[in-house]
Amino acid sequence: MSRNSIRFIKLIRSFSTEATQISKPERIADELLNLNKFERHDFTILWRLKMGLDRYGAPVAGPGPLGPTSSDPTSAAATAAATEKTAFDIKLEKYDAGAKIKIIKEVRSFTDLGLKEAKDLVEKFPCVLKKGITKDEAGPIIEKLKELGATVVLDN
Template structure:
């Protein structure tokens, strides 16, 4: 409820309390409320009446269209007025970043797809392939320290080779681990 209506309501309530037998007070309160309400309704009527009659006629015709007819109207207006389709998501290209020709976007997409394929792989998976039988205790201890497993879990892990040791290891760290386990007698590969 707006502030104006609240003050009007309070005024009427006070008038009714002070003179419950006075019919004039009741009439004036209800007339005041009707007057403010009708004035508000009239304000929209005045705004509509003051607009261009040609535009009012177009708005009336558009309001009578079905949903399919409205969609057809929008597409016709876009084509006739050369209005580009705007993406509905939050991602928009920066102004001037789109090429002017139709063949250039396809070439740009192909370049972007070829770029990731040409990039060098930076993260590797380490897989324990096998180990020498005599080096088994040393390999178990090293796997225990690398993976943070208990001695029993490390033994089970090494005995179940070939098995994936680590995922997403940087190249330098992976090469160090491979070299360390190779010196102990194990075969570890980087995938």
């Protein structure tokens, strides 16, 4: 955040019950109108974080008026469908020592790693080989590594 944004935040926090005719919301609105474009951007990010909103503006699931209620079965089903994991990690648990070179070559084929980086990654098992891929992309990779003698899991 910029220095002006930090000063603005401190200014908002320093508001106290002063004996003025202007109400606190009016003072805050006046200060917001005086911010430049970058300060407004920093303020909106800070505001969303303080309000518990994610980067897309949807409320974070939890108890309260915006979260799911236990009395509504359709909202529970919708929440379960919305939280279904779509991105997975491929995790190498262990491998046969004789198949180490083949596994390193296979790791290089589906990552952008060089020979040394792939070797170091495979040698420090258990480790995550690839992050954030779909089940469809992970299936062939896992099958190939299992054929080579590695124990691989799809991690949530």
